[in-house]
Amino acid sequence: MMEEEEFEFAEDLEAIxxxxxxxxxxxxxxxxxxxxxxRADFNAVEYINTxxxxxxxxxxxxxxxxxxxxxxxxxxxxxxxSEQMVKEITRDIxxxxxxxxxxxxxxxxxxxxxxxxxxVDSLEAMTRKRQYGEVANLLxxxxxxxxxxxxxxxxxxxRQLSERVKAAQSExxxxxxxxxxxxxxxxxxxxxGGPSNVLRDACLVANVLDPRIKxxxxxxxxxxxLSEYLVLFQENQDVAWLDKIDRRYAWIKRQLVxxxxxxxxxxxxxxxxxxxxxxxFCHITRVELAKVMRTRAKxxxxxxxxxxxxxxxxxxxxxxxRFTGCTLTDIPGVRKRPESxxxxxNPFLEDESxxxxxxEKDEDLPRKPKAPDNPFHGIVSKCFEPHxxxxxxxxxxxxxxxxxxxxxxxxxxxxxxxxxxEGGAVLPSCADLFVYYKKCMVQCSQLxxxxxxxxxxxxxxxxxxxxxxxxxxxNLPKSSSNSGGLTISSLLKEKEGSEAAKFTVDELxxxxxxxxxxxxxxxxxxxxxxxxxxxxxxxxxxxxxxxxEMDTFSTVISNSIQLLVQDLDAACDPALTAxxxxxxxxxxxxxxxxxxxxxxxxxxGFINHLFRCKPISxxxxxxxxxxxxxxxxxxxxxxxxxxxxxxKAPASYTKIVVKGMTRAEMILKVVMAPHEPPxxxxxxxxxxxxxxxPETFQKILDMKGLxxxxxxxxxxxxxxxxxxxxxxxxxxxSLSFSAPTPEQESSRIRKLEKLIKKRL
Numbered sequence: 020m021m022e023e024e025e026f027e028f029a030e031d032l033e034a035i036x037x038x039x040x041x042x043x044x045x046x047x048x049x050x051x052x053x054x055x056x057x058r059a060d061f062n063a064v065e066y067i068n069t070x071x072x073x074x075x076x077x078x079x080x081x082x083x084x085x086x087x088x089x090x091x092x093x094x095x096x097x098x099x100x101s102e103q104m105v106k107e108i109t110r111d112i113x114x115x116x117x118x119x120x121x122x123x124x125x126x127x128x129x130x131x132x133x134x135x136x137x138x139v140d141s142l143e144a145m146t147r148k149r150q151y152g153e154v155a156n157l158l159x160x161x162x163x164x165x166x167x168x169x170x171x172x173x174x175x176x177x178r179q180l181s182e183r184v185k186a187a188q189s190e191x192x193x194x195x196x197x198x199x200x201x202x203x204x205x206x207x208x209x210x211x212g213g214p215s216n217v218l219r220d221a222c223l224v225a226n227v228l229d230p231r232i233k234x235x236x237x238x239x240x241x242x243x244x245l246s247e248y249l250v251l252f253q254e255n256q257d258v259a260w261l262d263k264i265d266r267r268y269a270w271i272k273r274q275l276v277x278x279x280x281x282x283x284x285x286x287x288x289x290x291x292x293x294x295x296x297x298x299x300f301c302h303i304t305r306v307e308l309a310k311v312m313r314t315r316a317k318x319x320x321x322x323x324x325x326x327x328x329x330x331x332x333x334x335x336x337x338x339x340x341r342f343t344g345c346t347l348t349d350i351p352g353v354r355k356r357p358e359s360x361x362x363x364x365n366p367f368l369e370d371e372s373x374x375x376x377x378x379e380k381d382e383d384l385p386r387k388p389k390a391p392d393n394p395f396h397g398i399v400s401k402c403f404e405p406h407x408x409x410x411x412x413x414x415x416x417x418x419x420x421x422x423x424x425x426x427x428x429x430x431x432x433x434x435x436x437x438x439x440x441e442g443g444a445v446l447p448s449c450a451d452l453f454v455y456y457k458k459c460m461v462q463c464s465q466l467x468x469x470x471x472x473x474x475x476x477x478x479x480x481x482x483x484x485x486x487x488x489x490x491x492x493x494n495l496p497k498s499s500s501n502s503g504g505l506t507i508s509s510l511l512k513e514k515e516g517s518e519a520a521k522f523t524v525d526e527l528x529x530x531x532x533x534x535x536x537x538x539x540x541x542x543x544x545x546x547x548x549x550x551x552x553x554x555x556x557x558x559x560x561x562x563x564x565x566x567x568e569m570d571t572f573s574t575v576i577s578n579s580i581q582l583l584v585q586d587l588d589a590a591c592d593p594a595l596t597a598x599x600x601x602x603x604x605x606x607x608x609x610x611x612x613x614x615x616x617x618x619x620x621x622x623x624g625f626i627n628h629l630f631r632c633k634p635i636s637x638x639x640x641x642x643x644x645x646x647x648x649x650x651x652x653x654x655x656x657x658x659x660x661x662x663x664x665x666x667k668a669p670a671s672y673t674k675i676v677v678k679g680m681t682r683a684e685m686i687l688k689v690v691m692a693p694h695e696p697p698x699x700x701x702x703x704x705x706x707x708x709x710x711x712x713p714e715t716f717q718k719i720l721d722m723k724g725l726x727x728x729x730x731x732x733x734x735x736x737x738x739x740x741x742x743x744x745x746x747x748x749x750x751x752x753s754l755s756f757s758a759p760t761p762e763q764e765s766s767r768i769r770k771l772e773k774l775i776k777k778r779l
Contacts, residue, residue, distance in 0.1 A: 308402045408474070697732065
């Protein structure tokens with residue numbers, strides 16, 4: 020079985036290796052070779068027989084192979100012997116190399132040990148003699164050398180030297196602190212004269228010692244330097260109150276000058292002692308002011324509080340100019356606020372830094388520091404934040420008086436008169452209100468960006484609503500009509516005529532002024548909200564929300580537009596009524612426009628009045644179609660009529676006008692179309708109007724002046740030609756197809772315009 024499988028495998032292999040003559044010829048041309056193994060007719064048996072023609076030749080080959088293996092083994096044995104010989108030769112050299120390396124390390128260690136032992140002895144001697152100048156450099160060197168012996172601390176002698184160094188460091192620290200205590204005792208006056216050279220060198224030693232020694236020296240010196248301040252400005256002293264706050268800052272300025280003259284060179288420059296004294300003074304002042312204000316809270320008045328805050332912020336600005344703030348760590352109230360460039364489009368988009376607040380009333384208010392990033396901002400003034408309710412209450416009172424003054428001025432002066440440049444313009448009082456809002460916001464943000472800003476926002480909301488109610492809504496003319504709820508879309512819908520109030524020119528001017536003012540207030544209130552969110556702390560941003568106030572102004576805008584629409588409706592009603600009374604069936608020629616329709620400047624009930632024009636001849640329908648197109652043009656230009664600034668009408672307004680007037684044009688096109696054959700007429704109606712209401716179709720037939728018998732057959736045909744309503748529908752008269760797309764409406768409008776141009 021195995022032999023058969025091997026035979027089959029050999030046959031398969033031979034079949035795979037067998038190449039066609041053409042392929043073999045191509046291979047020989049590409050790779051020419053004289054080797055018999057490369058021939059296509061190569062026969063392994065013949066080739067072996069050629070090399071080894073006899074059995075003796077095969078035996079000789081085996082003997083040669085055995086001899087070759089023997090030679091290889093001899094070479095390998097000789098190589099191993101050579102390697103062993105090399106190891107024997109280099110053994111002594113390797114030992115010498117290790118000895119040299121260890122000897123170098125030992126010499127270096129002995130040198131370090133000698134330096135350490137001598138340094139420790141010298142250090143102890145210099146410490147006893149208070150030779151701090153030499154000790155500073157020596158101590159640093161001893162500490163550096165001692166670091167090399169950390170792994171030898173198990174050796175008693177090394178451990179003993181390390182303990183002596185630690186003892187010397189401890190003794191130096193205690194000794195230096197004692198020297199400073201002697202020079203600057205906690206009780207009593209400061210040491211007269213300039214700085215001691217011994218103490219100056221002692222500070223250099225303190226830089227090498229434990230950092231706590233340095234901190235203790237700084238703490239004791241500053242405490243002793245400011246001890247006089249705590250006595251002079253005790254809580255029960257008259258100079259401790261806010262009205263004398265200037266004296267605190269004048270005192271520290273003198274002390275800093277005195278320090279620079281007497282002790283400026285005693286401490287290393289990197290200690291920043293002048294700044295540290297100023298910062299500690301600020302901490303003490305903040306605590307002391309908070310304490311005295313809690314005790315005498317009832318005596319705090321707005322002017323006094325703002326005076327103290329102004330002087331304090333000025334002092335903080337002075338510190339920012341003099342110092343870098345490198346010693347500040349976790350100071351409450353210290354913050355950096357990025358100032359973004361603002362555009363002067365309204366009071367909340369103007370550059371606050373360039374604002375000129377030079378009025379007498381604002382002189383007592385704190386100004387913004389010149390440096391936008393003041394690391395000392397709030398280091399003292401933070402203590403005033405709990406008492407800012409006094410400022411907020413004052414602004415509440417001031418804004419209340421401002422609103423009352425606006426009301427009185429409006430009653431005395433009245434709105435801008437018609438026929439003047441100010442007619443219909445924004446009321447000046449709203450600009451005054453928002454300018455005052457801006458000043459309040461800037462002032463409060465300098466004092467605090469926390470809860471006081473939220474309280475101020477609540478005040479802003481209160482008086483925005485009062486302005487909207489008392490100045491705007493309260494002065495709108497009253498309408499005697501109950502047909503409220505008019506919108507632009509209602510202009511193009513059917514509605515029965517009703518009596519509406521007609522306003523005088525002055526009243527219309529007043530409505531327009533209130534409308535413009537409400538729009539200004541809406542836009543500026545939105546900007547006010549954004550500015551407040553920029554000023555307030557990030558965690559409080561979500562509590563800033565003026566949506567309710569913006570909705571209030573939107574309501575004023577809506578009511579103003581409603582009154583204007585009502586007046587427009589009343590003005591158009593006579594012209595539309597006259598249009599319906601014209602005998603359009605007797606019209607024999609169409610002019611480019613009809614004066615009766617051009618006098619109507621609004622579309623209130625226009626379609627309803629169209630349906631009243633019956634019967635209408637084809638020429639009469641053409642005339643009404645031209646008039647309708649002219650009226651649509653007037654309505655589209657209405658938002659910019661009389662405006663000095665060319666502006667495009669709002670897209671929503673244009674869409675409503677085009678949609679409504681297009682329906683009126685389609686009605687007239689249907690009326691113009693012949694009613695014979697009826698099927699074409701009905702299909703044309705369904706295509707143009709997309710209205711499945713039989714009542715509307717009935718009105719079209721009335722406009723064409725058809726007889727009742729003809730109308731009955733038309734109505735029956737209309738019901739039959741209506742598209743089948745979708746399954747599950749309510750079976751109403753509405754068509755199942757969708758309303759015309761904007762593209763379809765645009766196409767219809769273009770066709771209509773071509774028709775009108777052709778008639779012209």
